[in-house]
Amino acid sequence: MCYNAAHNTNRGFQYAIAHANTIEEKNEFERKYLEWKKSNAVFAETYFTSAFSHDDFLVVYQEGGFTSVDQMQWGLIPRWCNNSEKSSVIQNQTINARSETIFEKPAYRQSALDRRCIILMTGFFEFHHQGRRKYPLFIQQRKGEIMAVAGIWDEAEVDEKKIRSFSVVTVEANESMAKIHNNPKNPHRMPLILNPDQFRLWLTALEKDDVISKKMVSNLMQPYPSQDLSYST
Secondary structure (H helix, E strand, O other), X not given: XXXXXEEEHHHHHHHHHHOOOOHHHHHHHHHHHHHHHHHOOOOOEEEEEEHHHOOEEEEEEEEOOEEEEEEEEEOOOOOOOOOHHHHXXXXXXXXXXXXXXXXXXXXXHHHHHHOEEEEEEOEEEEEEEEXXXXXXXXXEEOOOOOEEEEEEXXXXXXXXXXXXXXXXXXXXXXXXXXXXXXXXXXXXXXXXXXXXXXHHHHHOOOOOOOHHHHHHHHHOOOXXXXXXXXXXX
């Protein structure tokens, strides 16, 4: 699974702008980037964060057919949850969403249809178990680029405050990750990592009965090639 990650908001914005699909998207990303720079005296960079701290990550998402980028909390709060006590419990349970069941689980199924997103991070951590010891390894793109991780997002109004949040979609691990992620409680998983040519399909909303498009999206849910990632202590 994925419970710890690193991110660099400045680099994330630059990546989103460079991989915009249209001029309109690029203009929107640049507008949000300028807004963010004006509101942040120091560029946000986190080398290690726990999902359970519900940190903000930069997320590319689509709403009403329009693509934008913003910061969202890690740990999805479904749109039907409006109680702060309940939302805190749910958010700790929705760090990750298994790709095999996102169209079925009550907390995920609506977002899986119409609110899929891309989380921009510099990499994630997994712990390799050897007996009673755990050793963290940092996984990133081999070329050191920003990593585009597939997710689902939602917006909930909790105690009259609107919160946008996300879950990381996970898949079966590739060969290297299967050796690393050997937690006996839930082994051999990894985040779903996307290439730029897959962004548009992943972000586009689905109709509930659109079986063909749902299958196309499901076909994207594959392990990322081992040789395209680097693994370091």
